[in-house]
Amino acid sequence: MQMNENGECRICGAMYDLSYEDDIKAHKALHKKLASGVQPRKIREFSKAFGWAVACNDGGLERLKSDYQNSDPEIGKLAVAFSWWNRALDYGVPVKDFDSYMEAHLKFIDVLSSENNDEVPNARRAIKKWEKFAG
Template identity: 60%
Template structure:
């Protein structure tokens, strides 16, 4: 059995195990309703305090955080806006996958046109 880590919620699970799939689904339902993974909340707090104190914390954060986390924080920010504008919770997984691929394309400069097309269906929730 091969374990995998979900890029969205961070859970390390074995997709072939029913119990793991159920646990994963429960986590994603909470996220679809507006909850955020701990690492996303921690990043937001760290960033907020770094700005509030204006003591060089932003420079320190660059070396302390994975760029993948930065993309995840942005994608959760987009999802938060989308659900507040009426996006269906059932779209959460596909929304996040498409928007993370879009963030990847913006950072890498590769595949942006296709990634932008993939998120177009949720444009009405962008606000």
């Protein structure tokens, strides 16, 4: 599972320490929920904030652009990856693939957002096995 430099899981946002059995168990339990279609709180809040801004058409999108939390590229990447995962669930992706699916798709999104065209073929190959679940 991908961790950032602060010890936070890139997929679920939880902080955990691999040297503690309780942390490992709690982290696996959280990923099990996410694999079933639950989204991390920061992704739900991101979706809700943008949904309300669009629904109300009251200048909310402009306000959200200045909100550092909602303009964090990592949250945007996660929102895309979780959207793809939910679509894949609808098309029968094995739930056991959640961690590897998310890691591969986040790397793919990283490459696409970096405009590093040399890495696109490798990143695309890494997600090919789940292509049939893309709808």
